[in-house]
Amino acid sequence: MTPKALMVQGTTSDAGKSTLVTALCRHYHRQGVSVAPFKPQNMALNSAVTLDGGEIGRAQAVQAAACGLPAHSDMNPVLLKPNTDTTAQVIIHGQVLQNQSAVQYHDYKKVAKQAVLESWQRLTARYQTVIVEGAGSPAEINLRAGDIANMGFAEAVDCPVILIADIDRGGVFAHIVGTLALLSASEQQRVIGFVINRFRGDIALLQPGLDWLESETGKPVLAVLPYLHDLYLEAEDALCSRHAVSSSKTAxxxxxxxxxxxxxxxxxxxxxxxxxxxxxxxxxxxxxxxxxxxxxxxxxxxxxxxxxxxxxxxxxxxxxxxxxxxxxxxxxxxxxxxxxxxxxxxxxxxxxxxxxxxxxxxxxxxxxxxxxxxxxxxxxxxxxxxxxxxxxxxxxxxxxxxxxxxxxxxxxxxxxxxxxxxxxxxxxxxxxxxxxxxxxxxxxxxxxxxxxxxFNALRESGIDRITDSWAEHCDFAKLDQALRQFYRQSDERTALSTALNDFSS
Structure with a gap:
């Protein structure tokens, strides 16, 4: 089943959100689906210039390439570029608005939300599918008020969510269950399944934990993605030298x-x-x-x-x-x-x-x-x-x-x-x-x-590699079933809301 929209949120930063969104974009592109990436709000110092003369997060430019598209400012309508620990340059629809403190931006979110929804409407009108990337973690309850980056956005547009967690960090089951516990009831219902990322070892040893997780939460594990050694994709923000090849003294x-x-x-x-x-x-x-x-x-x-x-x-x-x-x-x-x-x-x-x-x-x-x-x-x-x-x-x-x-x-x-x-x-x-x-x-x-x-050929190879991994390890039967259930419930919510509005009027 091809979703109208699908959002990837992470239990932590660097759980693999950008990578999974890139894989999903290329996967649907391969199927002949008109697909585009979207990140409502990004905080990063790595950015890219779009054909329409805007500035967006670097990861969204890579995701656009995975879709076979030039990058556009609607793909990342709010970009925050930190100046200090407490201030950032605020970029809306690709153009600089002003520098704001963290407190000022928190108050500005209502305005920023309108910019996000405008870009969302343009993308969903133009493309069959939009794959959305969250920011940080939806469990950051101190940022829940006015949220436009994670569940606040998903609730506003009624979008299904995949929750991804990095097993290489350790504590993957606690990350998943703990994140769910900090969500509201409606947000929990929005999560259609889990992806466990960067797994090394024998899947048979992990299976009892997967069975427990599905039983405990009532939600499916959609994929266990292996750790891909020597994978290259441009980083969203953090400086990393793990791709360096040469350490020779004669280099x-x-x-x-x-x-x-x-x-x-x-x-x-x-x-x-x-x-x-x-x-x-x-x-x-x-x-x-x-x-x-x-x-x-x-x-x-x-x-x-x-x-x-x-x-x-x-x-x-x-x-x-x-x-x-x-x-x-x-x-x-x-x-x-x-x-x-x-x-x-x-x-x-x-x-x-x-x-x-x-x-x-x-x-x-x-x-x-x-x-x-x-x-x-x-x-x-x-x-x-x-x-x-x-x-x-x-x-x-x-x-x-x-x-x-x-x-x-x-x-x-x-x-x-x-x-x-x-x-x-x-x-x-x-x-x-x-x-x-x-x-x-x-x-x-x-x-x-x-x-x-x-460099461009290497990036394309990396995109294809993560997409091949997704195609191999995703349980598409579970994904299709979860999407159908979500959209059925979404239709029921819409019908109920319409009936209540008619009754009140």
Whole structure:
């Protein structure tokens, strides 16, 4: 049975919600179903630029690819990008609204809910099926009031829910039963079954627990998905180096300062997967023996990250690295740090003011209220090597260093490269996704071999792999039965509600 809509919620963060939604999207796409992904509210620093000029969570862009669709801002109508532990940039329908504190956003949820429902209505009108991803866990009872991310949304649109739990963490039965216990009666009825994720071992040893769980809850276990080793899918938020391939002492070493507001760390996934490269994420340079290339990453709060960079001793490390002939690359916020100054007159990323940059390239950056969101392509300056990526930034840079651009893009030049060829920067995220561009940048940094990973092919392989696993391990008879029961009860609820309304009028 093909559902009109189906939501995946997790017992914990990182239970596998994004992965399962991706698998479901590709599964229905394979069946010839017109399907789209949806996440009402996301909190993440990994984002993607959509064709309609919006910004959404990175996971929803991957899920769109699983559906054979370009990413659209309706697929993630509310995106929160943390500035600090208590504030975040609020993005509605792909566009920046403002910075809000946690308390301010809690009060704003009623307005955000309307944006969510507008996007939902557009998607459900256009596609046969919409697969929805929850956020965190529905058992976070302190956030229940005004919830638009989990059960609050599911209740509003009358959507069935699959609950997924990660057995690799331990305590999987407690996670499932405990989560159900914290739901209201109507929310419990909405859960049509469970998926247990990342199982290792003999399923026969797990079977008594599965039997108990179904008996205790009256709900089916729809699938037990195995732990898939060496699976690659872009992470939604948390920085992870589990995909790194090379740990050889002879590997080409790339050092990336791990700053507090590190954003779009998926930029580094192709490098972590590169067979000849070792990527080191370091919070301090104290234990770094050396580097072939240092990359300053994107940042959600450039001035505060720049201050932290200097406090931790990275500035002297970088100067020493350059004296010994090493190369330095800045991406987006990291590129802005390379200049002489960063100005934030409107206080977009903190208190209004200015900060001195690293003075490695002669330009200054001024943060402006309009965020530039666009997909770009072109070539390396004075070369025929193609490059493609996306821009997500609020800064406008000006200065003589920009007269030596790193890239010639379709509509304008981008970035800069120093006269001595040691320091370069660009506003483009996703620089290493195109194999030819990855090879060219590593060649500039001193790595002579051509071994870049075909990143898009690898992502497609990962999507197909998790979909094959779902197709193999899902009990589709149980799923179809659970969906039919849910929709039958939904029709009964609708009929009862209509009758009560008619009676009261």
């Amino acid at each position: 080409f070493t790339i050092v990336v300062p791990h700053l507090p507001s590190f954003s779009n760390h998926t930029d580094f996934d192709p490098l972590q997967l590169h067979p000849g490269v070792q990527v080191v994420f370091a919070k301090s340079p104290e234990h770094i023996d050396g580097a072939d290339l240092v990359i300053l990453p994107g940042s959600k709060s450039v001035r505060s990250d720049l201050a932290r960079l200097k406090q931790q001793g990275w500035e002297s490390f970088i100067h020493r690295h350059l004296r010994y002939g090493g190369k330095l690359l800045g991406i987006c916020g990291g590129f802005q740090m390379l200049g002489s100054a960063i100005h934030d007159p409107h206080g977009l990323e903190g208190e209004p003011g200015s900060a001195e940059g690293l003075n490695l390239l002669t330009f200054e950056t001024t943060l402006q209220t309009h965020k530039r969101l666009r997909q770009m392509s072109g070539f390396f300056a004075h070369q025929s090597v193609p490059v493609a990526g996306y821009e997500i930034h609020m800064g406008i840079s000006q200065g003589p260093a920009l007269n030596r651009p790193l890239f010639n893009l379709a509509s304008e030049d981008d970035g800069a490269i120093s006269l001595d060829n040691q320091v370069a920067g660009s506003y483009l995220h996703g620089l290493f996704d195109v194999p030819a561009a990855c090879d060219a940048l590593l060649n500039w940094a001193g790595y002579q071999q051509q071994h870049a990973v075909d």
